[in-house]
Amino acid sequence: xxxxxxxxxxIGTGLIGGSVGLSLRSAGxxxxxxxxxxxxxxxxxxxxxxxxxxxxxxxxxxxIGSDVxxxxxxxxxxxxxxxxxxNLIGPGTLLTDVGSTKAAIMETAERLYSFEPxxxxxxxxxxxxxxxxxxxxxxxxxxxxxxxxxxxxxTPMASRAGLPSPLSDAWRQWVQKFGCRTMDIDAARHxxxxxxxxxxxxxxxxxxxxxxxxxxxxxxxxxxxxxxxxREMTRxxxxxxxxxxxxxxxxxxxxxxxxxxxxxxxxxxxxxLKTPELREEFIKANxxxxxxx
Amino acid sequence: xxxxxxxxxxIGTGLIGGSVGLSLRSAGxxxxxxxxxxxxxxxxxxxxxxxxxxxxxxxxxxxIGSDVxxxxxxxxxxxxxxxxxxNLIGPGTLLTDVGSTKAAIMETAERLYSFEPxxxxxxxxxxxxxxxxxxxxxxxxxxxxxxxxxxxxxTPMASRAGLPSPLSDAWRQWVQKFGCRTMDIDAARHxxxxxxxxxxxxxxxxxxxxxxxxxxxxxxxxxxxxxxxxREMTRxxxxxxxxxxxxxxxxxxxxxxxxxxxxxxxxxxxxxLKTPELREEFIKANxxxxxxx
Numbered sequence: 001x002x003x004x005x006x007x008x009x010x011i012g013t014g015l016i017g018g019s020v021g022l023s024l025r026s027a028g029x030x031x032x033x034x035x036x037x038x039x040x041x042x043x044x045x046x047x048x049x050x051x052x053x054x055x056x057x058x059x060x061x062x063x064i065g066s067d068v069x070x071x072x073x074x075x076x077x078x079x080x081x082x083x084x085x086x087n088l089i090g091p092g093t094l095l096t097d098v099g100s101t102k103a104a105i106m107e108t109a110e111r112l113y114s115f116e117p118x119x120x121x122x123x124x125x126x127x128x129x130x131x132x133x134x135x136x137x138x139x140x141x142x143x144x145x146x147x148x149x150x151x152x153x154x155t156p157m158a159s160r161a162g163l164p165s166p167l168s169d170a171w172r173q174w175v176q177k178f179g180c181r182t183m184d185i186d187a188a189r190h191x192x193x194x195x196x197x198x199x200x201x202x203x204x205x206x207x208x209x210x211x212x213x214x215x216x217x218x219x220x221x222x223x224x225x226x227x228x229x230x231r232e233m234t235r236x237x238x239x240x241x242x243x244x245x246x247x248x249x250x251x252x253x254x255x256x257x258x259x260x261x262x263x264x265x266x267x268x269x270x271x272x273l274k275t276p277e278l279r280e281e282f283i284k285a286n287x288x289x290x291x292x293x
Numbered sequence: 294x295x296x297x298x299x300x301x302x303x304i305g306t307g308l309i310g311g312s313v314g315l316s317l318r319s320a321g322x323x324x325x326x327x328x329x330x331x332x333x334x335x336x337x338x339x340x341x342x343x344x345x346x347x348x349x350x351x352x353x354x355x356x357i358g359s360d361v362x363x364x365x366x367x368x369x370x371x372x373x374x375x376x377x378x379x380n381l382i383g384p385g386t387l388l389t390d391v392g393s394t395k396a397a398i399m400e401t402a403e404r405l406y407s408f409e410p411x412x413x414x415x416x417x418x419x420x421x422x423x424x425x426x427x428x429x430x431x432x433x434x435x436x437x438x439x440x441x442x443x444x445x446x447x448t449p450m451a452s453r454a455g456l457p458s459p460l461s462d463a464w465r466q467w468v469q470k471f472g473c474r475t476m477d478i479d480a481a482r483h484x485x486x487x488x489x490x491x492x493x494x495x496x497x498x499x500x501x502x503x504x505x506x507x508x509x510x511x512x513x514x515x516x517x518x519x520x521x522x523x524r525e526m527t528r529x530x531x532x533x534x535x536x537x538x539x540x541x542x543x544x545x546x547x548x549x550x551x552x553x554x555x556x557x558x559x560x561x562x563x564x565x566l567k568t569p570e571l572r573e574e575f576i577k578a579n580x581x582x583x584x585x586x
Binding site for chain 1: 424425443444446474476478482483486487489490491493494495496497498499500501502503504505506507508509511514515516517518519520522523525526527528529530531532533534537538541542545548549552553554555556558559560561562563566567571572574575576577578579580581582583585
C-alpha cells in the first residue's frame with residue numbers, strides 16, 4: 001500500500017530538479033515542495049516558476065520533516081548528500097535521486113541505508129534516473145512535460161528486496177503520473193547500458209565538435225555546407241562540462257570500454273573503405289535501425 | 294545572359310533526381326522533363342508523381358535534344374555517363390550532376406569537356422551537389438521542397454572560367470528558385486569539407502549502430518533506456534550501403550583522414566576522463582556549437 005506524500009524536498013533546483021517540481025504540480029500534487037540550491041539565482045527562478053513552493057536557506061533544515069527528499073545534483077554531490085542526510089532523516093523518509101550513474105550511488109546506499117534485521121530502522125533509499133534532459137541546464141529550462149514519454153529507471157536496494165516500502169510505492173506512482181514508463185534494473189547493468197546509449201554519444205559529439213573547431217573554427221564554407229547530419233551529430237557538443245564531469249568520474253571504466261570499442265570499429269571501417277566489408281557494416285547498422293517486431 | 298531551358302533530362306529518378314523534377318515543376322518550369330532510370334519501377338513512380346513528364350526507354354536517346362542533362366546517379370555512375378554522353382551532346386547542351394564527391398568528377402570533366410581555343414566547341418559541364426537528402430532513397434520519397442533552405446554547391450570547370458555560359462546561368466537560376474543558396478567552391482576543398490561534415494558523420498553513425506547491434510541486438514532494456522541522443526547519433530545508421538559505396542570509393546583518402554583524426558581524438562578523451570583536459574575538450578566543443586557573431 002502506498003503512503004501519502006505531503007512534503008517533498010528537492011536538493012538542486014536546476015533543469016531536472018525544477019522539472020520534477022513542475023511535473024509534481026502538473027500531476028496534481030498539492031503538498032509542499034521545499035527547494036534548496038547552491039545558487040540563489042536558480043533557487044529564485046525555480047520559486048518564481050512554481051517548481052517549488054518554499055525556499056530553505058539552510059540545506060539541512062530543508063530536509064527535516066519531508067516525506068521524500070529528491071537529490072537532483074550531479075553524482076558526486078549526490079554521494080555527499082547521502083552522507084549528510086544520514087543523521088538528519090529516519091525511517092519515515094524516502095531518499096531518492098536522479099543521478100546519471102548508479103553503481104557508486106547504490107554501493108553507498110547499501111553502506112548507509114541498508115536494512116539490517118535487529119538494527120534500528122533507517123531511512124529508505126531508492127535509486128532513480130529519468131532518461132530525459134537537454135543539452136543546457138538551469139531552472140529557466142525546467143519543464144513539467146520533460147519526462148513525458150521517457151523511461152524513469154529505478155535501482156532498488158538489494159537489501160530491501162521484498163520488504164514493504166509504502167513511500168517508494170507512492171513515489172513511483174507520482175513518477176508514473178509524470179507520464180513516465182518506469183523500469184527496475186540492476187545498477188551495474190544500468191551503468192553499462194548508459195555508457196553505451198548516453199555517455200558514449202555525449203563524448204562522441206564532444207570529440208567531433210572539438211575536432212571540427214580545431215579544423216575549421218568558423219570557416220564560412222564549412223558552416224554553409226554542413227546540414228542536418230552535422231547539426232545532429234554535434235548537438236550534444238553544446239553540453240557543459242559541469243553536467244558531465246561526474247559521469248566521467250563515476251562511470252570511468254564502462255565509458256572507457258565503449259570509447260575503446262568505437263575507436264576500433266572506426267579503424268576497421270577506415271581500413272575497409274574499399275572492400276566488401278564496408279557493406280557488412282552498413283547491413284549490420286541497418287539491422288540496428290530496423291523496426292523490431 | 295541566361296538561356297531558356299525547354300527540355301531537361303534527368304538520369305536517375307530516385308530521391309534526388311525525382312526531387313529535382315518536382316522542384317522544377319514547383320518553381321514554375323513548364324518544359325519537358327525526360328526521365329531515365331535503370332529501374333523501371335522508380336521510373337514509373339517518378340512519372341506518376343509528376344517528377345518527369347516523359348520516359349525514354351533508350352537512355353541515350355533520352356539525352357539527345359535536351360538543353361540540360363542532370364546526372365542524378367551515384368558518383369561512379371556519373372563518371373560512366375560523362376563518358377557516354379560525350380558523343381551524344383554538343384555545345385548547345387549543359388551536362389550537370391548532383392554527385393556527393395567532386396574531385397574525380399571534375400578531373401573527368403576537364404578531360405572530356407574542357408574548352409580549348411581553336412578546337413571544336415564541346416558541351417558544357419557544371420559540377421553540382423545539393424546538400425540535402427534523406428536516410429532512405431527512392432522516387433517515392435522525392436519531394437519538391439527537399440532543397441528549400443539547403444546549400445547547392447557548384448564546382449565550375451577551371452578551363453571555362455570567365456567564358457560566357459548562358460545555359461549554366463539559366464540552370465543556376467532554376468536552382469535558386471528551388472529555394473537554395475548557391476555557392477561556388479573548388480572540387481578538392483568541397484571533398485575535404487564534405488568528408489568532415491557529411492561522410493564522417495555517416496560512417497560514424499554506421500559504426501556506432503553496427504557496434505550496438507553486436508553488443509545488444511534488440512535487448513529490451515537497452516531499447517527502453519536509449520533516448521534522443523541514441524536516436525540522433527544512429528539515425529544515419531539506416532542509410533543503405535548503395536548510397537554510400539561510391540562516396541567511400543571516390544573520396545577515400547579525405548574520409549580516411551577524418552576517421553583517423555576522430556579515432557585519435559576519442560582515444561585522447563578516453564585517456565583523460567579523469568583529468569582537467571576533459572574540461573578543455575568540452576569548452577572547445579562548446580565553442581563549435583556557440584552562435585557565431
